Amino acid sequence: QQPVQSPQAVILREGEDAVINCSSSKALYSVHWYRQKHGEAPVFLMILLKGGEQKGHEKISASFNEKKQQSSLYLTASQLSYSGTYFCGTEKVEETSGSRLTFGEGTQLTVNP
Amino acid sequence: NAGVMQNPRHLVRRRGQEARLRCSPMKGHSHVYWYRQLPEEGLKFMVYLQKENIIDESGMPKERFSAEFPKEGPSILRIQQVVRGDSAAYFCASSPLRTSIGTGYEQYFGPGTRLTVT
Numbered sequence: 589q590q591p592v593q594s595p596q597a598v599i600l601r602e603g604e605d606a607v608i609n610c611s612s613s614k615a616l617y618s619v620h621w622y623r624q625k626h627g628e629a630p631v632f633l634m635i636l637l638k639g640g641e642q643k644g645h646e647k648i649s650a651s652f653n654e655k656k657q658q659s660s661l662y663l664t665a666s667q668l669s670y671s672g673t674y675f676c677g678t679e680k681v682e683e684t685s686g687s688r689l690t691f692g693e694g695t696q697l698t699v700n701p
Numbered sequence: 702n703a704g705v706m707q708n709p710r711h712l713v714r715r716r717g718q719e720a721r722l723r724c725s726p727m728k729g730h731s732h733v734y735w736y737r738q739l740p741e742e743g744l745k746f747m748v749y750l751q752k753e754n755i756i757d758e759s760g761m762p763k764e765r766f767s768a769e770f771p772k773e774g775p776s777i778l779r780i781q782q783v784v785r786g787d788s789a790a791y792f793c794a795s796s797p798l799r800t801s802i803g804t805g806y807e808q809y810f811g812p813g814t815r816l817t818v819t
Contacts, residue, residue: 590743620808629792629810630744675743677808688734688757689808691744 589613591678593692600666600699608661608695610676619652619659620677620689623670630675633661666699673697703728705795705811706775713817720780720787722814726795732756733776734794734808735768744792750776783818790815 591612598606610619618637622630636652636659647664663670673696677689706725714720726733731751736744746760750770761768765783770776780787794808 622810629812632807632809635807677744688746688749688760689744690746691736693743 590690591676591692593674593676593695595695596693597696598698600697602668602699602701603665604699606663606666606697608663608674608676608697610659610661610678610692612657612678612680614657614678614680616652616654616657616678616680618679619650620679621650621659621661622675622677623672624675624694625672633674663697666697668699668701671697671699705730705793705809707791707793707811707814709814710812711815711817713819714783715819716784717782720783720816722778722780722791722793722816723775724778724793724795724811725775726793727809729797730795730809731798732796733770734796735776735778736792736794738790738792738813740789747778780816783816785818788816788818 591610594609600606618635620635621633623633624630634650636650638654650661652659673694675691675694677691679687679689705727708723712720724733733750735747737747738744748761748768749757752770753772765781767779790813792813793811796806796808799806
């Protein structure tokens, strides 16, 4: 079952913050975040595992609430380069060798000067 | 250190022709995943393969679509008798073997093949 992302779209001015949420009705093992610019491939941002710690690099961080089966992506002091569509991909089943990701519909983020 | 490679980047086929999309995973990666993305939509899982083995093809249409990952050479997604509805971007991703429970893995995407059926 596909995770639900919110909001569907957000417009920011450079320097503002944003939060993107990803919710699932199924128990999750991991959540993966990607950013995709128009006409390009999705670029891996980070992965959060069940029982793991909040991850982050630079001004982008994320958390994973196992009880709520929800992950949030935090973008602080946004830059123009942050513009794009953000997808969360969820993995339901823990397998020893890897498994498929089910992606949300995406959140379109636009950062204006 | 080459990333995931896909070719061709753009492919135009007439209705009824066959389309072959190729994917070479990152060095050291043993898993390949194929996803389809329709315009303005999200990524939909199609199939997951290891060398000479299809692990999960639950997202693949039952007819006209097939995938393989031979012992030597790239993974191939094959679409027979293409129809206009097959027009989409097809992305391949690869990941390393997960060696222990409780660890994560990252899927890295290739640049995609944009298939247009006329």
